[in-house]
Amino acid sequence: MTGFASALPRVHVRAPGKINLFFQVGDVQPDGYHDVASAYQAVSLYEDVWAEPSDDFTISIAGTVEVSGVPADDRNLALRAARLVAKEIGHTGGVHLEIVKHVPVAGGMGGGSADAAAALVACDALWGADLGTAMLQRLAARLGADVPFSLLGGTAIGTGRGDQLSPALSQGRFDWVVVTSDARGLSTPEVYAHLDELRSRIDIVPASRPPAVDPVVLQALRAGDAVALAECVRNDLQVAALSLRPDLRDALEVGEESGALAGIVSGSGPTLAFLTAGPEAALELQVTLTAAGLRALHVHGPVPGARIVGI
Known part of the structure; x- marks a missing residue:
């Protein structure tokens, strides 16, 4: 399929950020990556x-978060995603991507990955490719x-490099308060x-066996039990993130002392995620953290992955 007209004039896709509520990191592998x-x-x-259709591959970036550090060239994951779809279907035209970001940049919540997932879905629809879920996942x-x-959404277990996904049963809703950072992000x-x-x-050597999600995490998710989940949240990257950004310790302590069931660094940080008992508790914590001078947002999960919301 080369040089075909776009199936739609413009496509709007929304994709969610994420929280790693459990993250175990194995030892470094010979290629420098970690399981x-x-x-x-x-x-x-x-x-x-x-x-929307374009002769070339271009991008514009705005948002409610600081976006000055987001690349607007082929280093941008969303633009690379668009090129992948075009190559896969033999499309010879281009696309203009307009991105409005609300997930903190370099904050450990997967904003760039969400952009890429949204771009895959958007270009697939824009060009009438109908690649299907399996191909988009590849x-x-x-x-x-x-x-x-970011494509799948909901709740899932990731193994290998994190991309070998299995959906996880999760009942009900979990309410979180995320605290974003005004200072630089963490690479x-x-x-x-x-x-x-x-x-x-x-002496924090990882276990010799392959990393695995603790079964009690899955039990808490299946039960929709925030209190039980709070007992088993874990992030092996937290010790490194806090070492690089010691100021985050104070914010973690404030949240944990102000009613949060648990507080963790989200992914590689510096965003912090506080699990609460429910919507009312989350609102109270958000107010308390905001009064303490922190930028706090109430979010909930699980929510769907990247999806078309308009044309």
Whole structure:
């Protein structure tokens, strides 16, 4: 299929950010990467992407978060996603992507991955490709470990590099308060490298067996039990993130002392995620954290993955 007209004039896709409510990191592998085991939950903080026909591949970026550090060239995952779809279907035209970001940049909530997932869905619809879920997932896996989950949404277990996904049964709704940072974000490779450094000189060597999500996490999700889930949240990257950004410790303490069931660094940070007992508790915590001078947002999960919301 080359040089065909677009099936639609413009497509609007929304994709969610995520929280890693459990994240176990194995030892560094010979290729420099790590095997992980993650429990992902998609939450109600979204990225919006509009796609429309263009002669070339171009992108514009705005948002309610700081976007000055987001690349607007082929380093951008969304633009790379669009090119992948075009190559897959033999489309010789281009696309303009308009991205409005609400997920913190370099904040550990997968905003860039959500952009890429949204771009895959948008271009598939814009060009009438009808690639199907399985093919979109294969393309997503080529873009990064979090992109397949951004497509899937809901709650899922990720193994391998995090992109081998299995949907997880999750009852009810979980309410979180996320605290975003005004300071610089944290680079994921930098956090992993620092974790390896810490492990080399501190007795926090990972288990020799492959990483796995604790069964009690799955039980808490199936039961829709926030209190039980709070007992087993975990993030192996947290020790490295807090070492690189010691100021985050104070914010974690404020949240945990102000009614949160549990507080963790989200992914590679520096965003913090506080699990609460329900919507009212989340609202109270949000007010308390805001009064303490922190930027706090109430979100809930699980929510669906990347989907078309308008044309």
